[in-house]
Amino acid sequence: MSFDRKTITFRPNQWRGLKTRTSHRTVPLWPQLEAILREHLYGGDVPRVSGLLFPSTRVEGVGMIADERKMLDAIAERAGWRKGEIRSKMFRHTYCAARLQTLDRGQPVSPWTVAREMGHGGRSLVDRVYGHLGDVRHRSEQVEYRVEQHEEALGDQLVQLRAVGS
Numbered sequence: 679m680s681f682d683r684k685t686i687t688f689r690p691n692q693w694r695g696l697k698t699r700t701s702h703r704t705v706p707l708w709p710q711l712e713a714i715l716r717e718h719l720y721g722g723d724v725p726r727v728s729g730l731l732f733p734s735t736r737v738e739g740v741g742m743i744a745d746e747r748k749m750l751d752a753i754a755e756r757a758g759w760r761k762g763e764i765r766s767k768m769f770r771h772t773y774c775a776a777r778l779q780t781l782d783r784g785q786p787v788s789p790w791t792v793a794r795e796m797g798h799g800g801r802s803l804v805d806r807v808y809g810h811l812g813d814v815r816h817r818s819e820q821v822e823y824r825v826e827q828h829e830e831a832l833g834d835q836l837v838q839l840r841a842v843g844s
Contacts, residue, residue: 679707679715679731688797693730693742701797710822770796774808776821786817 679686687704690696707715719726734741743749746766754764777792789809793801796808 681707681712681716683707684712696797698797698799700794700799703794703797705795706820708821710820710824771808771810772823773821774804775810776823778804778809779816779818780821781817781819 684707685704686707688696689702696702715731718731730742732743734743747762750764750766751761755761774792774796777787777795778789780787782788782791789801789804792809793799793804796804798804
């Protein structure tokens with residue numbers, strides 16, 4: 679991850695390889711994510727400057743999180759969902775739909791660009807699987823997830839979400 683270049687690079691490392699040749703890629707570090715990651719890395723008593731971004735605390739030494747399902751279940755239950763209802767696959771769909779709503783130099787971003795950012799060799803998965811759009815349309819220069827964009831649609835759920843977040 680480079681805060682200077684505002685990019686995240688996916689490449690093989692000592693903890694894991696990559697699935698395919700097209701998995702090696704560099705993607706934008708969006709401003710909202712940058713702020714979250716800066717706080718995560720530098721906001722504590724001891725800033726972290728190397729190693730895994732989210733190391734496992736359950737293995738001896740430093741290790742990679744091998745299975746995030748229990749963590750997702752705990753978060754989901756706090757937010758009022760059932761165990762197993764939130765899975766990492768959903769994040770790919772959400773990112774792709776949000777990214778397809780962004781602009782690239784003032785024009786709608788190309789599905790090919792989105793496919794490359796997701797590590798795909800072509801755009802067919804974006805077109806067939808990941809690229810579905812929800813009812814909310816929001817063009818932006820960047821990917822961001824702001825609850826305020828969905829206030830009207832969320833209604834009473836927004837009050838509950840804010841209560842969980844505090």
